[in-house]
Amino acid sequence: MPESFFILSKEYLELAIDEITAISKMYDRFSKIKVISNLVIVQSKTDWEKIAERATFVKTSGQILRKMSGLFLNEEKFEVLKNAKTFVCRITNLSSNQFNTQELESSMGDMISKFSKAKVKFDNPDIIVYLIFTEKENFFGFSRKNENVDRPEKMKNHPNELDWRLTRIMLNLIGLKKGETVCDPFCGTGTTLLEAESMGIHGIGIDFNEEMCKITKENLKANGFKSEIFQADFHKISEIATNFDGIVTDLPYGRNSKTAKEPKDTLREFFSTIPKKKRFAIMFKRELGDGLKLKGLKKYEIYRHKSLTRTILVK
Numbered sequence: 205m206p207e208s209f210f211i212l213s214k215e216y217l218e219l220a221i222d223e224i225t226a227i228s229k230m231y232d233r234f235s236k237i238k239v240i241s242n243l244v245i246v247q248s249k250t251d252w253e254k255i256a257e258r259a260t261f262v263k264t265s266g267q268i269l270r271k272m273s274g275l276f277l278n279e280e281k282f283e284v285l286k287n288a289k290t291f292v293c294r295i296t297n298l299s300s301n302q303f304n305t306q307e308l309e310s311s312m313g314d315m316i317s318k319f320s321k322a323k324v325k326f327d328n329p330d331i332i333v334y335l336i337f338t339e340k341e342n343f344f345g346f347s348r349k350n351e352n353v354d355r356p357e358k359m360k361n362h363p364n365e366l367d368w369r370l371t372r373i374m375l376n377l378i379g380l381k382k383g384e385t386v387c388d389p390f391c392g393t394g395t396t397l398l399e400a401e402s403m404g405i406h407g408i409g410i411d412f413n414e415e416m417c418k419i420t421k422e423n424l425k426a427n428g429f430k431s432e433i434f435q436a437d438f439h440k441i442s443e444i445a446t447n448f449d450g451i452v453t454d455l456p457y458g459r460n461s462k463t464a465k466e467p468k469d470t471l472r473e474f475f476s477t478i479p480k481k482k483r484f485a486i487m488f489k490r491e492l493g494d495g496l497k498l499k500g501l502k503k504y505e506i507y508r509h510k511s512l513t514r515t516i517l518v519k
């Protein structure tokens with residue numbers, strides 16, 4: 205079975221590893237995952253580009269051609285360069301051995317030039333050839349030219365809006381597939397819906413604030429997205445539960461000026477309203493979750509600054 209590699213940013217490493225695992229298993233439930241520090245090796249029927257396209261914290265990814273016992277290169281390994289005009293070699297050293305990476309990259313480039321017509325190009329070459337060193341094993345692989353991905357546009361923002369990367373990771377952690385539907389019952393400016401639609405997932409947004417619903421609709425319209433928006437209280441989810449597959453949301457952080465409801469009570473009430481069989485990823489200020497029953501749920505903590513650590517709960 206093909207093997208791919210993903211080198212992850214260390215910013216939210218636990219989340220990033222679980223995200224790659226969830227995406228790989230969403231496409232192929234028999235995928236096998238191996239984690240070596242911030243390197244994830246995936247054995248799966250799914251092409252690595254399809255996994256990387258959905259992921260949020262991947263710095264580099266590619267296909268593994270083989271595991272290596274030494275630095276032995278021959279023509280057969282460079283089949284991948286057959287139709288490429290340009291290439292570059294990159295070494296990633298995750299081992300404790302020290303060596304001159306640049307020198308090794310350059311001599312690898314010279315060696316490859318003997319087998320291939322492709323020329324070395326540092327900036328956005330057709331193929332990047334990778335050598336990844338870890339403590340126990342080394343991997344040899346490649347990736348292709350980076351196509352720039354269009355991000356959804358926001359016409360209007362709000363200070364309370366969610367970091368799109370965390371939204372995306374939550375959508376991935378619950379394994380929502382293209383064509384499925386997510387509901388965000390506290391949709392605010394529509395970050396979840398924009399991110400979901402950019403991944404081919406349909407969206408339903410709920411927010412009891414008229415202004416927020418307006419902003420969300422404008423943001424959706426600017427991108428040609430068609431999520432359904434309800435100006436309503438979050439309890440609406442029980443009524444429309446058959447219309448969605450999972451919930452991704454970020455709960456209110458402060459006391460509501462309209463209802464005077466404390467955020468802790470909103471979280472508690474909402475938590476007991478989530479329809480039983482639905483997958484969910486919800487985020488809230490950590491201390492609001494004290495006393496919630498978390499059995500069977502995966503919990504992540506995300507430090508932002510001294511007075512804000514967020515919890516993400518996933519089912």
Ligand SMILES: C[S@@+](CC[C@H](N)C(=O)[O-])C[C@H]1O[C@@H](n2cnc3c(N)ncnc32)[C@H](O)[C@@H]1O
Nearest residue numbers: 365366390391392393395411412413437438454
């Ligand atoms: C933290 S913000 C969500 C931010 C959003 N994720 C974004 O990126 O813009 C919480 C939202 O919940 C809404 N809200 C608060 N209480 C609510 C309730 N009981 N029912 C529905 N919406 C509510 C607020 O109007 C606010 O827009």
